[in-house]
Amino acid sequence: MRNKIREGRKSDLSEILRLNENLAELHAKTDDYFLPGSKTRKSVKDWLESVFEDDNAFVLVVEEGDGLGGYFIGLIEETKPFIKPDFEGRISDAYLEPQVRGKGFARLAYERLKEWFKDNDINSIRLSVHSENEDAISAWRSLGFEEYMKRMKVDI
Numbered sequence: 183m184r185n186k187i188r189e190g191r192k193s194d195l196s197e198i199l200r201l202n203e204n205l206a207e208l209h210a211k212t213d214d215y216f217l218p219g220s221k222t223r224k225s226v227k228d229w230l231e232s233v234f235e236d237d238n239a240f241v242l243v244v245e246e247g248d249g250l251g252g253y254f255i256g257l258i259e260e261t262k263p264f265i266k267p268d269f270e271g272r273i274s275d276a277y278l279e280p281q282v283r284g285k286g287f288a289r290l291a292y293e294r295l296k297e298w299f300k301d302n303d304i305n306s307i308r309l310s311v312h313s314e315n316e317d318a319i320s321a322w323r324s325l326g327f328e329e330y331m332k333r334m335k336v337d338i
Contacts, residue, residue, distance in 0.1 A: 185251060185282060187290050190241030192234050195227070197250040198243065202226050205277040212312055215335070233257075240298045242291050244282055252278035252287055256295040258302055271299040271307040276318075292325050 190198065203219025206226075210218040219226075233239045233255060244252035255275040261268060273295060278287055299307055309327065311318045 185244060185246050185285070185287070187242055187244055187287060187294065190234075190243045190253065192231075194241075194243055194250060194253075195230055195234075198230060198241070198253050199223060199227055201250060201253050201277050201279070202230075202275070204279065205275070209312065212314055238302075240295060242294055244278065244287050244291070246279070246282055251282035252291075254291040254295060256298060256307075258299070258304055267304075267306060269304060271295070271302075271304040273307060273309040276309070288321055289325060 203223065206216065206219030206222060209216035233241060236257075238258040240256040242254040242256075243250045246252075253275065254273065254277075257272045257274050258269055259272050261270055273292075276288065276291070296307065299305075307327075308330075309322065310333070311322060313319075313332075
């Protein structure tokens with residue numbers, strides 16, 4: 183079977199949860215601020231179920247073999263009162279399994295998300311990427327994203 187991108191379905195939930203756990207494990211290895219996926223499965227499952235019911239959410243998946251090799255979630259969110267525009271797009275989740283990386287799926291998913299955002303009158307997209315994830319930073323930059331803010335934290 184050839185890999186392809188398609189809109190996600192509720193029936194993909196268990197596979198998306200598996201992929202999310204892999205993403206969470208990567209985050210947890212990078213920074214102990216993040217919980218491993220095994221500790222967040224129930225809350226992530228509840229959140230994903232709500233995403234599939236939300237008209238302001240768009241889920242894409244990468245089919246690979248008999249399962250999924252990646253997923254992307256786009257959300258339309260209201261901004262704070264001092265920000266223009268009133269709404270903006272956010273790519274909340276983006277994950278590809280190692281064996282499907284470098285094959286253009288991130289670009290294809292981004293193009294689909296961008297069209298969905300445009301169709302919903304959204305003209306700004308943001309995302310977060312860990313400052314130590316150089317591969318992801320490079321990938322997002324290649325798609326036109328630029329750094330515009332820095333998030334900072336301190337443990338007390």
